[in-house]
Amino acid sequence: MDNYIKEEKTSLQSVEVPGAPEIPGEGKPRRNASSPDKLIDFPPGATTLYENFLHGIIESEGGNFLGHRQINQGIAGPYVWESYPEVQKRVANFGSGLRKLELDTKGILGFFSENNPQYVIGELACYQYNFILVPLYDILGIEAIEFIINQTEMKYCLTTANKARILLEMKEYLPTLKVIIISDEFDHDQDLIELAQEVNVKIIDFNTVENDGITNPIEAINPKPEDIATISYTSGTTGKPKGAVLSHKNFVSVIGSTNFLAEKGKFPKITKNDIHISHLPLAHVFERTNESIIIYHGASIGFYQGDILKLLDDIAELKPTIFVSVPRILNRIYDKVMASIKSKGGASQLLFNTAYNAKKNGLQKGHVDHWMWDKTIFSPIRAKFGGRMKTIISGSAPISSEVMDFLRISFSADVYEGYGQTENASGLTASQHGDTSSGHVGPPQACTEIKLVDVAEMSYTSKDKPHPRGEICVKGNALFQYYYKSPEKTAEVIDKKGWCHTGDVGMWDDLGRLVIIDRVKNIFKLAQGEYIAPEKIENVYQKHELVAQAFIHGDSLQSSLVAIIVPDPETLLPWAKNNNLGNYNYQELCNNSQVKKHILQTLQKYGRANGLKGFENVKNIHLTHEQFTLQNNLLTPTFKLKRHQAKIRYQKEINEIYSEIS
Template identity: 65%
Template sequence: MSDLQSKIQYSIEVADAPDIPGEGKPRRNVLCPDKLIIHPPNATTLYENFLHGVNEAGNGNFLGHREIQDGVAGPYFWQSYIEVQKRVANFGSGLSKLGFKPKGVLGLFLINTPEYIMAQLACHQYNFIAVPLYDTLGVDSIEYIINQTEMKCCLVTADKGRMLLNMKNKLPTLQTIIVIDHYDQEFTNLASSLNVKVLNFIVVERDGSVHQINAENARPDDVAIISYTSGTTGTPKGVVLTHKNIMANVASIRWLSEKGKCHLLSTEDVHISYLPLAHVFELVNTATMIYGGVAIGFYQGDTMKLLDDIAELKPTIFISVPRLLNRVYDKVMAGVKAKGGVAQWMFTTAYNAKKNGLDKGNVDHWMWDRVVFAPIRARLGGRVKVILSGAAPISTEVMDFLRIAFSIDVYEGYGQTENAACLTMSLLGDTSSGHVGPPQVCVEVKLVDVPDMNYTSNDKPYPRGEICVRGHSVFREYYKLPEITAEVIDKEGWCHTGDIGCWDDQGRLVIIDRVKNIFKLAQGEYIVPDKIENIYVKHELVHQIFVHGDSLQPSLVAIVVPDEGMLLKWAKQNNFGKKSFQELCGDPKVKKYLLQSLIKYGKINNLKGFEIIKNIHLTYKPFSISNNLLTPTLKLKRYQAKIKFHNEIIDMYAEIA
C-alpha cells in the first residue's frame, strides 16, 4: 500500500461521545462526522425515489426482459421510465379497486421480473406494504408469513400460485391471486373450488386505468416492506423496514458518490437483476439504481443461463455474492493451471505485476489488461465498471483477483436485513482487502465487549467487540415480536448485529467472528465454521463444503461436494476408468485421497490442529436454494444441513472412533 493510502483515516470517533465501560466510542464516516444523512435530494420515500429516476431518465430504458421463443431467448425488450410510471399508477389504481387500502399487504411470490418491480412501485405510490415470499423458505414458513400478516392478495407466477392453492386449507385469509404469466382452465377451476379469485396482472392494470383512483402517497415513516429473514434456524422473523430506512442507504451511496468515493450512477449505466428481489440486498440495490435513472435488465430466471444474459445485456454494474464470485475465481484459476506452460507463466507474471500495482492503489496496467485479462473481462460482457460484493464475507484473494482481472473498482459491503442491507462499504480508491470499509453516512457504529469470547474495546492493537449500529437505516421492529425486537434494539436505539468486528488502524471495520454462529468442541476450543470453510473451498477439488462439529465430539467432520470437472480430470489421470461423477463420489479411494489432501491443505493454510477436518463424506448433489441448503443469498443453512446429513455425520464420527 502506498504511504498516502496508509495514512488515510476512513472513520472517526463521534465528538463528545461519553466513555462507557465495556464498549468503544461510536464512530462515523470521516467524510460526514457531524451528522447522519437521512435521504437524498428530492426523495424522502421510495415513490419519490422513483419520480427522481423518471426525471433523470424520462424516455430512457428502465425495465428490460428477454422474450423466450422455442426455448431460445431473444434480445432485450425495454420499457422506458415514463412508460413504467403510467403502468405503475394503473396497477396501483387497480389494486385500490380490488379493495386495497393504504397500509394493506400485498404478497410478492415470483422471481425478478418487470412485473415485480412495477407491483413494488405501485405499493410505494399507493402506500401499500410489500411482503416478499420465496419458496426456499419452505412451506411451513410461507404458511406462517401469510397467516401472520393476514395476507389477502398475492402476486405470483402460475407455478407459485398453484403452490399457494395446494396450501389453501391452511391459508384462511388468502382471497385473491394475481398471476403475471399464463395459467390454464384447470388452474382457474382449482382456484374457484377453493373460493380464491384469480386475476391477470394485465387485467388489474387495465381496470385501474379506467377512472383511476388517486394515490395516498406514503410518508417516510410508513412501512415499505416486511422482509422475512430466511436465517439458518427457526421461524422467520419479519423485519419491518420503513421508507426512511431504505432511503437512508440510497442517500448514503449517493452522498458518497457525489464526493467521489463511489461510482456515480447515471442513465448511462445498466444493471443486471438476478439476485432475489425478495431479499433486501437487491431491493436496496434496485432503489439506488432507480434514483440514478439506471436501466435494469432481468435474467431469464435460470442462473445456469446467467452468462448468456450478461453477454446480451453487457451490464456496467455487476452486483453479486461471494459464492458466485468465488466460482469465477475458481474457474479462471483452474483454467490457467490446466493450460500450463507459457500461458500459465504469462498469467502469473501479469497477475504479480498488477498485484504490485494494487498495493500502490492502481488497478490498471497498459499492457497486461489488453494481452492477458481482456478475455476475463469479456465473461461479464466487457463493459462492467463496478463490482460490488455483499450478503456474505469474501476472501482477500478473490477481492484482489477481481480488481486485477477486471481492472475496475470492486467494493465490499457489509450489512443485514435489519439495517436495510448496508451498514459499511469500502470506498473508491481503497484497493486493499480484508475489511468492509467505514460506516455508511446514515449510521454510526460502535463495538461492545463480549467477555465470554475475550473480545473487548481495550484489545491491542485494535479494539474488538460486537458490532452495534444506530441511525436512519435501522429497522423499526420485528413484526408482532416485541420481545425479540427488544433483545436486538436496546433502549438507546442501538441494533446489536451478533457479528464480531474490530477497527483497523485506518478506521475501517473488519468482520472477525460471529457471536452465535460458533460452537465448542469437546476439549473446549471455539470453532468458527465459516472461516474454516472459506479456506477449504479454495482447494481445486472442492466445490462446496459444510464443516460440522459439536461439544460432544473432539474433532471436525465435513460434507464435501467435489468440483465435478476437476474430479473427473483427476480420476482420468489416476486410472479410475470411466466412472461417472456420482460413482467417484461413492468410491472409498477417492474419499481417502481427498481427505488426505484436505488435511495437508489445512496445515499449509495455517489452520490449528483442532480446526482441521478429520473425516469427510462426499456427495455429488450440490447445496442449492432448491434443496433448502442455501439461503437466497447463497449462505449455507447450517441447521438444515445438519438435519439432512444427520446419518452421514453419525457415520463419520463412528469411523473416527
C-alpha cells in the first residue's frame, strides 16, 4: 500500500493526447493516464443500460436489489428487500403493461416522484422496452414543468399521488397529458379520482399496469447504444430549461470508465456485497449514473424514507458501504459531529483534537487509518453511520478541503470528489484511489478528454505559469447529443469541432489533476447544486428605491447568497431622518448596523414579492458608499458590472458577511 501511495503522489494522473496538434489559444487535450491512447466506451457485457441490468442480475447471484422501509403509524420499520430476479420479472411486466397502454417504442414516459423502488422499476422498464425517460422535479418550478411536458408532448407520466395532484391542477396548460400512473396508494383519495375525471386524464395504479403486463405479455424491442435513454432538463441558464439528450452509450461509457479504473486500482471496486443508500434525486443524472454503476456490479440499493431530516436514521438502519452524496449533506454531517464534540468540551474535546490532528498528519503520507485512534475515538462516530461505510463520493458542487479531510479521518474511508454535468452524464473527472489530498477533482474519466481554452477577458490562458488555466472543454463517449428541439442552444455549447464548452474555468495542477477555479458565464452553483443567475437577482433588487447598485455573490462552498449593496442616498437620507438617524451622513449610514438590518429585511421581502425563490434571496449584505464606476474598474465601458474584479475588490467583506451567517 505504501508503495502505491508513493507512486500516486508523484505520478501524473492525466497526460496530453499523443499527437495532438498545437492550437493557438488553447492547451492540448488531456486524458486519464491509465488510458492515454483510447477513450473507454463499454464495460464487459453491456452496451446499453438494459444490458447493464442483465449484467447486474448475473453478478448478484440472486441477491438483494431494491430495499425500502415500511412505515406503520409514522414509524419506519426495517428494510424490506426484493431480489434481482424478482425485480427483473416486475420490470418486464411493467414494460409490457406500458405497451398495452399504447406507449410506443421510443415514446416518452415522464417521471415525477421521490426515489422509491417503483421509480427504478419504471426506469429499467424504459431501458428494456426502449422508452425515453423524462424526469420532472419541483425545484425547477411549475412553469418549467409545464414547459418540459409541452415541449416533449408528454402523454404518460409515472408519479406519486401528491405529484399527480399538481399535474391534474395544471391540466388546463398540459394539452398532451393523457395518462398518469400512480406508484403509491391512492384508492381512498376520491377527490383525486374525481379531479382526474373532470380534466379527462386516466389515472391508473402501478400494480394494475404490472398485472396487465402479466396477462397480456408484449415482447420488448431492446434499445441500441445510440438510442436515446433520457432527456434530462437542466436549469443551467436563465430562461427556459434545456433538455440534454443522452444516449445509452453516454451513460454506459461512464460505467465502462469507472469499471476500467477500478480494475487499474484507481477507483473503488464494487461487489454484490455492497449497499448504496439512494437519497439524491433520481431526477438528476448524477444519481442515475451512480445507481447504474451499482447495478452493473449486482450490488444493493436501499431507499431513504424521503425525508432528508431522517436520513441519518435510515443510514443507521441500512448500514451502507457506499455513500454518494453532495456537499450540503456532507457539510451537515461534519457540523453535527463537530458540534457534538464541542458540546462535550474538556478532556473529551482535547482527546478528539489530538486524535484528529494525528490522523490529519497521516493524510499527508497517504494514510487514512490509525491503529489506536480508530478504535478509541472514531469508532463511535462510524457506528452512528452504520459502521460499514468504506467509500464516500461527493459530487454536484465543490466541497471544502476541510470536510474532505474530516470524512477521511472520521470514517477511515476512501473519499472521492467528482466533477460532472448533465450534458456529460456526470462523467468528467474523479479523484483517484490513494490520493488523500484535497482541493482538486482528479483527472479526466477514462471515457472523456479535456482541454483548457483561453478566457482572455478574465486573464486565464493555457500558457499561464506554473499551471495552465482556461475554460474547461470536453469531448468523448459521455458527451450528450444535443438539446432537445433547441439547435441554437446546442450550437452555443458544442462548437464546430465537437467540443462541449462547460462554462467552468479550470487549472491543471502538477499531477495533471483538474482544479475548478471560476465560471466563464455569470452563472454559478451554490453548495446544494442550484444554479444561480446573479444578474437576474441584481435586476430585481436594483428596482427597489433604496438600492442604487447591487453585486450578488455566491460561493459554491456556501449554501446561500450574499450581496454588496450601494444604497441610493436620495432615498436613504430621508428614511434615516424619519427613523431618528438624521445626524448621520451617507457614509456613516452605510456603516450603521440598524440601516444594514433594515435594508436586508426590506430586500428579502421585496425579493419574495418579485418571484425570487428562497435560495435566490440573499442571506446577508454589506453596504458600501462607493459607487461601482469605470474609474475604479468595477464597470465595463457599457456599464456592466465586472463581476470578477468586484469579487477581488470585496473579497474581505464577502468573507465577513459569510462568517456572520455561520
